[in-house]
Amino acid sequence: MKTFQQTQLEFTRYLRSPENSPAPAGVETRRLHIYRDLIYNNIENFIANVFPVTRSILNDESWHGLVRGFIAEHYCQTPYFLQISDEFVHYLLQERGLREGDPAYLLELVHYEWIELALDVSTEIIPDAGTLPDDLDNSRPQVSPLAVCLAYQYPVQKLSATHPDWSVEPSYLLVYRNRGDEVCFKTATQLTMRLLFLLQTTDRTFNEHLQLIAVELNHPSIDELKKQAGLLLRDLYNDSVISHFE
Secondary structure (H helix, E strand, C coil), X not given: CCCHHHHHHHHHHHHHCCCCCCCCCCCCHHHHHHHHHHHHHHHHHHHHHHCHHHHHHCCHHHHHHHHHHHHHHCCCCCXXXXXHHHHHHHHHHHHHCCCCCCCCCHHHHHHHHHHHHHHHHCCCCCCCCCCCCCCCCCCCEEECCCEEEEEECCCHHHCCCCCCCCCCCCEEXXXXXXXXXXXXXXXXXXXXXXXXXXXXXXXXXXXXXXXXXXXXXXXXXXXXXHHHHHHHHHHHHHCCCEEEXX
16 A cells, blocks of 8 residues: 555656656546646746746747746755746756757846846845945945846847847846836946956955956056046946945
8 A cells, every 4th residue: 555655756746747647546637637737827827927028939839848847857945936936047057958949049038037036036135325435436336236247148138029039149238126126127338247247356446447447458548448437337326236335
């Protein structure tokens, strides 16, 4: 006689992959189908709401194959329903990868759509803004914990059901949550990307960062670069990307 635990394992295997796992004996088929559909529909609906562009681009067969593969193959590390999207992205990027028939930009698009929810539900807090210092050169601008720079091979921000076909076109994006708790997306310039990276990874003054960037870019005028970067820094501060100065 089977133990209760064995029956449970058979039941969950069937729910995860009903096409490949036999249903546990002695359980009414109608009830099995209710649980099977409830599990799948709830997970699929949540994922579709988080990744609406991906859902709109993929046909039904491809989309449902993606979700069924996630349910059957991935073992979630969290019991929280809200973090299903995190697990879905991990499954696609770290386990499944691209497969034949997938759009070449699929993984980048999924990551791009996920980042909005990740920032929206983050419990990180933006430090108090303080005031914009008079001496920007010797200040140490601090980047908000709710700001990220993203680099993609494809223009993920342009993809849609009506424009699903794009060739390689490197895209640099700044995504952040401001003090009004609104998640915003902006195209990022080379200067923006490099400056924010340096601010997040090295402890230097604003002027020291610009001296390094001037060398890297072989910029003809450090004064012109300072003027351009100063305006950029003020915009980033107003947008809450730069949270405060030390």
